[in-house]
Amino acid sequence: MKKKVLAGIMTTAMIMAMMTGCGSSDTAKDTQASTGSETSADSSAADTAEDNYTIGISQFAEHGSLDNCREGFLEGLKSAGIEEGVNLTVEYQNSQADTGTASTIADNFVSKNVDLICAIATPSAMSAYNSCLDSEIPVVYTAVSDPVGAGLADEEGNSVGNITGTSDKLPVEEQLKMIRDLMPDAKKIGILYTTSEANSVSTIKEYKELAENYDFEIVDSGINTVADVEMAAKDLASKVDCISNLTDNTVVSALQTVIAAADEKNIPVFGSEIEQVKIGCLASMGIDYIALGKQTGEMAAKILKGESKAEEMPYEVCSGASLYVNTAVADKLNFELDQATVDGAAEVFDEITVE
Structure with missing residues (x-):
């Protein structure tokens, strides 16, 4: 808010002088004498600027986990006293899984000089970071699995610029x-991913590093666009015992296509978070994306209030993983879920909910 406070106390002539590079102390004094420096109106404008915020939310794709991030983000801001419709104006844009559109959205927010950009998912975060390099607008991201791999943080987790946020790093070992436990005889796990998504590439690497500890082989298949999903999913399903889905935005956008391919081979798809289990994955050791978003919103509130700077805040990771299962999926696949697994789940769904 520093820029707005300064604008609130500067007179018009002073601003014009700064823009033209020809302002002098005499000009400023004359202008103050004619307009009345430090008037009550100026003070009121400054107070208003301090108490009201405009933020841009750039979401990369439209699916449950990212929607939950956005919902949680606004909840986190509200819990800190920054509420949409009260002292917060929100401009929301969704790039529909198109990186070019994500860049355009970020550039637009910069041109509007918003107070902060919230970038949901890795491609949106990278676009926002690049767009804001020559501005003072802070970026707070969420649902970025590997901030270091995406170039948004250094190896120690510190910011590389006026940017910070939260990571939805998958609990890969817990998933394996x-x-x-659910498939004691399985050998091969298939994973479909987008080759241009840095978070997916790094997660695939971790899967492969840990898989041998559980006597698994990872069979991965890379795609470029949503149009590639159907063929790649059918091919992958014919080669593996099950599919483990990531938080890959392009693949998640076409998750029903992946599930349909797996159904043809009567193999389960394991999700990476709760929303994927609701819509047809058998089970998941996943994180709560609303909680992740709320954590992000609380970080953003500190920045907006001037309590912290994004560049001084290391990114945070949502800790812990919970088991979610869908008994309706198990019934569809004739997959036996033992009672201990069902009883130990954080949440059990008995229907498949596809909007």
Whole structure:
């Protein structure tokens, strides 16, 4: 808000002088004498600027986990006293899984000089960071699995610029252990991912590093666009015992296509978070994206209030993973879920909910 406060106390002549580079102390004094420096109106404008905020939310794709991030983000701001419709104006844009559109959205927010950009998912975060390099607008991201790999943080987790946020790093080892417990005879896990998504590339690497500890082989298949999903999913499903889905935005956007391919081979798809289990994945050791978004909103509130600077805040990771299962999916696949697994789940769904 520093820029707005300064604008509130500067007179018109002073601003014009600064823009033209020819302002002098005499000009400023004359202008103050004619307009009345430090008037009550100026003070009121400054107070208003301090108490009201405009932010841009750039969401990369339209699916449940990212929607939950956005909902949680606004909840986090509200809990800190920054509420939409009260002292907060929100401009929301969705790039529909198109990186070019994500860049355009970020550039637009910069041109409007918003107080902060919230970027949801890795491609949107990278676009916002690049767009804001020559501005003072802070960026707060969420649902970025690997901020270091995406170039948004250094190896120690510190910011590389006026940017910070939260990571939805997948609990890969917990996921592998869950799959082994549910499928004791399985050998091959298939993973579909977008080659241009840095978070997916790094997660695939971790899967492969840990898989041998659970006697699994990872069979991965890379795609470029949503149009590639159907063929790649059918091919992958014919080669593996199950599919483990990431938070890959392009693949998640076409998750029903992946599930349909797996259904043809009567193999389960394991999700990476709760929303994927609701819509047709058998189970997941996943994180709560509303909680992740709320954590992000609380970070953003500190920046907006001037309590912290994005460049001084290391990114944060949502800790812990919970088990979610869908008994309706199990019934569809004739997959036996033992009662102990069902009883130990954080949440159990008995229907498949596809909007």
